[in-house]
Amino acid sequence: MSNHSDLSIIKIGGNIIDDPARLDAFLEKFAALPGKKILVHGGGKIATRLAADLGLEAQVVDGRRITDAEMLKVVTMVYAGLTNKSIVAYLQKYSCDAVGLSGADGNAIKAVKRPVGEIDYGFAGDILADSVNEHAIKRFLESGFTPVFSAITHNGLGQLLNTNADTIASALAVGLASSYNVSLLYCFEKDGVLRDVNDDSSVIEVIRSGEFESLKANQVVHAGMIPKLQNAFDAIAKGVVDVFIGNADNLHHYQQQKFGTRLSA
Amino acid sequence: MSNHSDLSIIKIGGNIIDDPARLDAFLEKFAALPGKKILVHGGGKIATRLAADLGLEAQVVDGRRITDAEMLKVVTMVYAGLTNKSIVAYLQKYSCDAVGLSGADGNAIKAVKRPVGEIDYGFAGDILADSVNEHAIKRFLESGFTPVFSAITHNGLGQLLNTNADTIASALAVGLASSYNVSLLYCFEKDGVLRDVNDDSSVIEVIRSGEFESLKANQVVHAGMIPKLQNAFDAIAKGVVDVFIGNADNLHHYQQQKFGTRLSA
Numbered sequence: 001m002s003n004h005s006d007l008s009i010i011k012i013g014g015n016i017i018d019d020p021a022r023l024d025a026f027l028e029k030f031a032a033l034p035g036k037k038i039l040v041h042g043g044g045k046i047a048t049r050l051a052a053d054l055g056l057e058a059q060v061v062d063g064r065r066i067t068d069a070e071m072l073k074v075v076t077m078v079y080a081g082l083t084n085k086s087i088v089a090y091l092q093k094y095s096c097d098a099v100g101l102s103g104a105d106g107n108a109i110k111a112v113k114r115p116v117g118e119i120d121y122g123f124a125g126d127i128l129a130d131s132v133n134e135h136a137i138k139r140f141l142e143s144g145f146t147p148v149f150s151a152i153t154h155n156g157l158g159q160l161l162n163t164n165a166d167t168i169a170s171a172l173a174v175g176l177a178s179s180y181n182v183s184l185l186y187c188f189e190k191d192g193v194l195r196d197v198n199d200d201s202s203v204i205e206v207i208r209s210g211e212f213e214s215l216k217a218n219q220v221v222h223a224g225m226i227p228k229l230q231n232a233f234d235a236i237a238k239g240v241v242d243v244f245i246g247n248a249d250n251l252h253h254y255q256q257q258k259f260g261t262r263l264s265a
Numbered sequence: 266m267s268n269h270s271d272l273s274i275i276k277i278g279g280n281i282i283d284d285p286a287r288l289d290a291f292l293e294k295f296a297a298l299p300g301k302k303i304l305v306h307g308g309g310k311i312a313t314r315l316a317a318d319l320g321l322e323a324q325v326v327d328g329r330r331i332t333d334a335e336m337l338k339v340v341t342m343v344y345a346g347l348t349n350k351s352i353v354a355y356l357q358k359y360s361c362d363a364v365g366l367s368g369a370d371g372n373a374i375k376a377v378k379r380p381v382g383e384i385d386y387g388f389a390g391d392i393l394a395d396s397v398n399e400h401a402i403k404r405f406l407e408s409g410f411t412p413v414f415s416a417i418t419h420n421g422l423g424q425l426l427n428t429n430a431d432t433i434a435s436a437l438a439v440g441l442a443s444s445y446n447v448s449l450l451y452c453f454e455k456d457g458v459l460r461d462v463n464d465d466s467s468v469i470e471v472i473r474s475g476e477f478e479s480l481k482a483n484q485v486v487h488a489g490m491i492p493k494l495q496n497a498f499d500a501i502a503k504g505v506v507d508v509f510i511g512n513a514d515n516l517h518h519y520q521q522q523k524f525g526t527r528l529s530a
Binding site: 050053054073076077078079080081082084085086088089090092093097098099100101102104105106107136139140143144145152154156157158159160 | 315318319338341342343344345346347349350351353354355357358362363364365366367369370371372401404405408409410417419421422423424425
């Protein structure tokens with residue numbers, strides 16, 4: 001272990017954001033976590049609903065939203081506006097000194113507009129190896145603020161971009177790994193990585209990187225989990241201390257290092 | 266003069282925000298201003314249009330918008346989301362290290378929900394004498410960031426509130442007057458305070474507080490300007506160095522202290 005201070009980066013998605021009672025309970029637990037921390041939140045159904053109310057049709061190709069100019073306005077309004085500021089106001093209620101950010105704020109996260117290939121994804125932003133502005137984010141953290149990132153970035157030339165929240169969370173973790181002992185937590189709908197996908201109590205406590213190949217080969221983990229785990233071990237290979245995958249409702253167990261499945265080197 | 270550093274607080278309104286070309290030109294000039302600075306922006310027509318598109322009817326009583334729960338969502342999305350992040354992305358393009366904030370972020374500005382009297386204004390926030398969190402805003406400024414405030418505040422208990430942008434600008438100016446030499450700039454549609462309301466070239470260069478009463482008595486300034494001037498001199502009485510009232514298009518003249526009409530003690 002280095003003598004850097006600890007930093008927890010926690011990503012929540014639509015299943016929490018779309019449920020006000022669960023979101024409130026989660027934010028109270030998040031606020032109570034000691035030490036430096038960053039929250040990254042995805043979108044949820046509010047943007048889809050707003051787009052529908054405005055007569056825009058949500059286009060999704062290969063699980064990725066096509067972001068045309070009107071849809072970019074919608075996601076900027078919802079993610080960086082309504083959802084982000086509502087979360088910040090709740091965290092302040094719970095005495096967590098949150099600051100809501102997009103990648104444009106403080107030039108914290110730059111992305112590039114996804115190149116047009118067979119599909120034109122519109123204003124979708126891809127994260128590159130140097131996308132995370134470590135210096136900017138450290139200034140927020142060292143000032144005592146808790147950054148809350150929405151999944152909106154910019155290209156540095158005035159253009160906002162819609163970006164995947166999971167990717168932002170892992171890019172932040174990797175980008176800050178040389179300054180902090182970073183733990184990355186992905187919250188999803190299950191209590192952890194399951195040994196038996198039909199048995200919610202079959203959570204695997206720890207997976208070491210050396211075990212991952214054999215788990216894959218023996219089909220011990222559900223095929224749908226493989227990309228998530230691969231991304232996690234990639235982050236660990238780049239200096240992130242550990243990655244936890246679990247249920248946001250159980251965040252209070254994280255202080256005892258007992259949150260879902262822990263992945264480490 | 267104290268040995269504090271200078272701070273310029275600049276407020277722009279709908280006439281600039283609703284005109285992309287003017288907004289872009291203004292932001293380039295704002296970015297070029299040396300020294301510490303804060304931008305405060307109002308709403309503009311986008312929120313009204315979005316509300317109409319969603320079938321909400323904008324209710325205005327005595328020039329103040331009634332903010333019901335649905336309208337609060339709309340203004341939070343537009344002011345704190347779309348408008349704020351678009352401005353920040355443009356300022357970053359112009360190498361100004363902007364951070365877009367609501368009053369909830371960093372607990373920077375707290376307000377109280379306007380008490381229900383004859384009229385229920387809904388989620389409208391009133392600024393009090395201790396609303397501005399000087400310590401929080403100094404942390405942003407001293408970290409080298411340029412805060413960009415939307416006109417959304419919070420009550421500290423998780424509730425966002427819609428707040429008048431002019432009031433936010435003057436509250437920030439007064440709240441930071443003991444830490445900085447604060448100049449407050451109000452941008453509006455005229456080049457300054459006019460001696461003759463029908464002659465746009467009749468800008469009064471300087472008004473000292475001692476002259477204000479006689480200007481009022483002699484009806485030298487347009488009646489509609491009196492409340493603006495009164496608020497400005499109130500801010501000066503509370504420690505703000507000077508207040509400028511002028512046209513955002515002329516911001517580049519401010520470096521020579523030649524922006525519109527200058528009010529001072």
